[in-house]
Amino acid sequence: MKFLENILHKMEPNFVKGGKLEKWNPLFETLSTFAFSPKTVTTKGAHIRDGVDLKRTMMTVIIALIPCLLFGIYNTGHWAMVAEQGNRDLIFWADQSTKILLGLKVVLPLIVVSYGVGLLIEFIFGMFRGHSLHEGFLVSGMLIPLVMPADVPLWMVAIATAFAVIIGKEVFGGTGMNIVNIALTARAFLFFAYPTSMSGDKVWLAGKEVDGVSGSTALGDLASFMSDKPVFENLDAYTSNYSLFDSVVGSIPGSVGETSVIACLIGAAILVFSGVGSLRIILSFFVGGFVMGLLLNLIGGNPYLDLPAYYHLAIGGFAFGAVFMATDPVTAAQTANGKIIYGFLGGLIAIIIRVLNPAYPEGVMLSILLMNVLAPIIDHYVVQGNIKRRLKRIKTA
Amino acid sequence: MSKTVKLKKGLDIRLLGEAERVTITLPLPTTISLKPSDFHGMIPKMIAKEGSHVKAGEVIFCNKYNEPVKIVSPVSGIIQSIVRGEKRKIMEILIAVDASQEFLETPTKDLSTLSGDEVKETMLSAGLWPFVKQRPLDIIALQDNAPKAIFISAFDSAPLAADFNFSMHGQDADFQAGLDALAKLTAGKVHLTLNAKTANDAKFEHAKGVQINKISGKHPAGNVGPQIHHIDPINKGEFIWTVNAQDVAIIGRYFITGKYDAHKTIALTGSEVVAPKYYKTIIGANVSSLLKDTVKTGGKVRVISGNALTGDKIDADGHLGFYANQVTLLPEGDQYKFFLTTGWLGLGFDKFSNSRLFPTFLTPKKKFRLDTNTNGEERAFVVTGELEKVFPFDIFPMQLVKAAITDDIDGMENLGIYEVAPEDFALCEYVCTTKINIQDKIRQGLDLIGEECM
Numbered sequence: 001m002k003f004l005e006n007i008l009h010k011m012e013p014n015f016v017k018g019g020k021l022e023k024w025n026p027l028f029e030t031l032s033t034f035a036f037s038p039k040t041v042t043t044k045g046a047h048i049r050d051g052v053d054l055k056r057t058m059m060t061v062i063i064a065l066i067p068c069l070l071f072g073i074y075n076t077g078h079w080a081m082v083a084e085q086g087n088r089d090l091i092f093w094a095d096q097s098t099k100i101l102l103g104l105k106v107v108l109p110l111i112v113v114s115y116g117v118g119l120l121i122e123f124i125f126g127m128f129r130g131h132s133l134h135e136g137f138l139v140s141g142m143l144i145p146l147v148m149p150a151d152v153p154l155w156m157v158a159i160a161t162a163f164a165v166i167i168g169k170e171v172f173g174g175t176g177m178n179i180v181n182i183a184l185t186a187r188a189f190l191f192f193a194y195p196t197s198m199s200g201d202k203v204w205l206a207g208k209e210v211d212g213v214s215g216s217t218a219l220g221d222l223a224s225f226m227s228d229k230p231v232f233e234n235l236d237a238y239t240s241n242y243s244l245f246d247s248v249v250g251s252i253p254g255s256v257g258e259t260s261v262i263a264c265l266i267g268a269a270i271l272v273f274s275g276v277g278s279l280r281i282i283l284s285f286f287v288g289g290f291v292m293g294l295l296l297n298l299i300g301g302n303p304y305l306d307l308p309a310y311y312h313l314a315i316g317g318f319a320f321g322a323v324f325m326a327t328d329p330v331t332a333a334q335t336a337n338g339k340i341i342y343g344f345l346g347g348l349i350a351i352i353i354r355v356l357n358p359a360y361p362e363g364v365m366l367s368i369l370l371m372n373v374l375a376p377i378i379d380h381y382v383v384q385g386n387i388k389r390r391l392k393r394i395k396t397a
Numbered sequence: 398m399s400k401t402v403k404l405k406k407g408l409d410i411r412l413l414g415e416a417e418r419v420t421i422t423l424p425l426p427t428t429i430s431l432k433p434s435d436f437h438g439m440i441p442k443m444i445a446k447e448g449s450h451v452k453a454g455e456v457i458f459c460n461k462y463n464e465p466v467k468i469v470s471p472v473s474g475i476i477q478s479i480v481r482g483e484k485r486k487i488m489e490i491l492i493a494v495d496a497s498q499e500f501l502e503t504p505t506k507d508l509s510t511l512s513g514d515e516v517k518e519t520m521l522s523a524g525l526w527p528f529v530k531q532r533p534l535d536i537i538a539l540q541d542n543a544p545k546a547i548f549i550s551a552f553d554s555a556p557l558a559a560d561f562n563f564s565m566h567g568q569d570a571d572f573q574a575g576l577d578a579l580a581k582l583t584a585g586k587v588h589l590t591l592n593a594k595t596a597n598d599a600k601f602e603h604a605k606g607v608q609i610n611k612i613s614g615k616h617p618a619g620n621v622g623p624q625i626h627h628i629d630p631i632n633k634g635e636f637i638w639t640v641n642a643q644d645v646a647i648i649g650r651y652f653i654t655g656k657y658d659a660h661k662t663i664a665l666t667g668s669e670v671v672a673p674k675y676y677k678t679i680i681g682a683n684v685s686s687l688l689k690d691t692v693k694t695g696g697k698v699r700v701i702s703g704n705a706l707t708g709d710k711i712d713a714d715g716h717l718g719f720y721a722n723q724v725t726l727l728p729e730g731d732q733y734k735f736f737l738t739t740g741w742l743g744l745g746f747d748k749f750s751n752s753r754l755f756p757t758f759l760t761p762k763k764k765f766r767l768d769t770n771t772n773g774e775e776r777a778f779v780v781t782g783e784l785e786k787v788f789p790f791d792i793f794p795m796q797l798v799k800a801a802i803t804d805d806i807d808g809m810e811n812l813g814i815y816e817v818a819p820e821d822f823a824l825c826e827y828v829c830t831t832k833i834n835i836q837d838k839i840r841q842g843l844d845l846i847g848e849e850c851m
């Protein structure tokens with residue numbers, strides 16, 4: 001590695017201030033600090049520092065996303081094959097290699113477009129601001145393809161990514177400064193700008209659709225209970241079509257990476273164990289969703305309201321949102337107690353929107369975006385509690 | 398009423414190079430130095446002239462804006478030079494040490510007959526006052542404020558810190574006299590806080606005229622900050638004074654002998670020391686004789702006057718700081734590290750981390766050789782909740798740091814700036830992913846509070 005280090009050494013003078021390639025310093029710095037941790041040393045204060053840095057933290061999130069990504073590729077391939085053959089009863093675990101190839105054909109371009117567009121914009125901003133690439137987008141760039149329907153056109157992904165990075169993040173100052181989650185901003189942008197490409201029955205299967213095969217999702221079919229023309233006659237008909245087992249495994253249509261609860265929970269285990277993701281948020285998000293599900297059961301009167309509460313936790317993007325979206329430390333609440341309130345309300349509102357608002361079959365995205373906006377207020381009151389405690393000490397003393 | 402406090406939060410950084418319990422007495426150094434920067438916020442006004450001869454205990458400089466507070470010479474010698482920096486700012490005063498020491502002798506007084514004001518006068522004129530620091534602001538105590546209590550910590554929990562049970566062994570009379578003197582300065586209590594987990598020396602365990610508290614937990618349990626916070630917290634408008642345990646003994650010695658005897662025992666520690674031991678030397682001593690034949694060869698070494706978390710970087714022929722109880726030698730980390738081997742994506746068995754992103758937790762007994770590399774570049778605050786794990790106060794550390802960075806005076810007041818000193822944030826600075834110099838930010842915040850609110 002000495003060889004590579006020497007090359008970088010030799011090139012460095014060109015990129016520092018006054019060098020002829022000074023403008024390109026952010027690019028050089030990004031690449032060189034990727035390959036070699038810089039030799040900067042402490043000057044005062046704590047002379048030693050923890051090994052942890054943002055690069056390693058973000059890399060851990062990406063590792064935690066790998067199960068979702070791999071399963072997403074397979075699942076996308078499966079449903080692409082379903083669409084191709086016009087047969088919804090294909091056995092899920094058969095023809096693995098073909099399905100993986102089909103899935104890769106769909107998912108890889110999504111990832112390439114998301115990273116390509118996002119990183120390019122980040123570099124341009126970095127060059128204007130004179131700083132190297134900050135690591136935040138490494139995770140956002142992976143999350144964006146995972147929350148897209150498989151059939152979304154690539155140009156839409158490009159526009160959504162650009163919108164999310166510029167309006168969602170860079171205008172606020174870049175990594176660490178954004179108010180709402182980047183990946184969800186991208187998804188919300190498409191959701192409202194191109195609704196027909198983001199919901200309904202058609203978008204969840206990649207490839208051409210054959211007559212007679214519906215790409216309907218569990219959520220879509222459930223939402224129809226709230227309308228005049230339900231897809232299923234009653235809840236039993238629904239549960240026999242979508243078993244809880246399938247939802248947990250994830251062998252159902254949906255956004256690329258969101259369907260498998262098991263994959264999400266593996267990711268959650270990695271995040272929580274490493275301390276990168278907050279257990280408080282993840283648990284309270286699930287609890288919030290479950291409590292709301294129970295409340296709806298109490299109201300009852302319609303098959304969707306009667307749906308057992310634990311079903312809610314397994315279908316749609318609930319688990320994925322709880323594990324990977326709600327836990328984004330920049331946009332979540334920052335205080336320990338705030339995190340519990342934030343997660344609980346997030347889960348609660350997700351189910352409210354999902355069940356009671358027929359316009360949006362899935363409520364997780366909107367609920368987390370709403371909580372992102374509310375998080376500073378939650379923190380404010382938690383911090384006020386601490387301040388009051390200190391003031392009270394003066395009065396009692 | 399003695400109190401027992403259990404801290405759950407904190408972090409013991411396991412460094413290599415703990416000092417062996419052997420004391421070597423060093424001969425008097427050739428030079429000693431007094432650095433005004435050791436006394437934060439003080440603008441020095443020189444009293445002694447360059448080239449003149451001073452006895453140990455004679456005034457060298459005083460605080461320009463608070464003249465009763467004087468800094469005296471720890472040795473007798475000739476003022477060799479006054480080193481000045483930009484705008485003629487005094488950086489340090491170098492004193493060439495005489496072969497035989499003369500002390501400025503004052504008649505000893507019986508402590509029990511002195512009033513609080515007399516003790517204060519004596520300490521001010523004898524140059525003992527700078528040992529007394531105050532919170533809020535973490536500066537030399539303002540002598541006109543009445544402190545509600547005085548806090549002394551009987552142990553230091555910082556990485557590789559000197560063990561006062563050993564290094565101050567046999568100074569029972571000095572220490573008790575120091576406590577007696579300090580007790581006269583406050584209408585409140587003098588709190589002596591002991592480590593609940595170890596056997597303590599008799600002078601600590603059986604100290605008289607003080608409230609003895611016990612505290613257990615990881616670093617910063619030995620810092621006065623958390624001790625004050627959990628025993629008698631500071632509210633706005635209140636003052637608490639703190640003194641280092643070794644300095645209490647120096648104060649006591651003065652009242653017994655009438656001489657300013659600035660000898661103390663320091664620990665020479667760190668992974669780059671051949672055989673870490675305790676050394677008896679004097680305040681401000683040149684470290685070159687200390688470092689002779691004790692530094693491992695090969696590779697650059699950082700010399701720190703103080704501990705690895707709060708100390709000051711000095712040169713290999715530099716001088717001890719005024720308050721230093723240890724010298725730490727660490728390897729410099731000015732090398733590039735390839736990302737897959739020793740860099741950010743490596744396995745990281747050589748790195749000590751409070752997070753589980755590194756396998757530190759697999760080797761709970763292992764001691765580490767940590768260098769001075771920042772292990773990453775400066776970033777915005779992204780990760781939350783990591784500072785709280787090492788900050789045993791009922792205070793939101795990240796919110797307070799942010800208030801300090803943004804000069805938010807109301808915010809700092811509300812969030813508890815009066816209770817903290819930069820050293821309390823040393824571990825926060827260590828664990829923080831942002832790599833920001835948090836202690837520096839808190840210092841700036843305190844300075845602003847000092848200007849605007851005190």
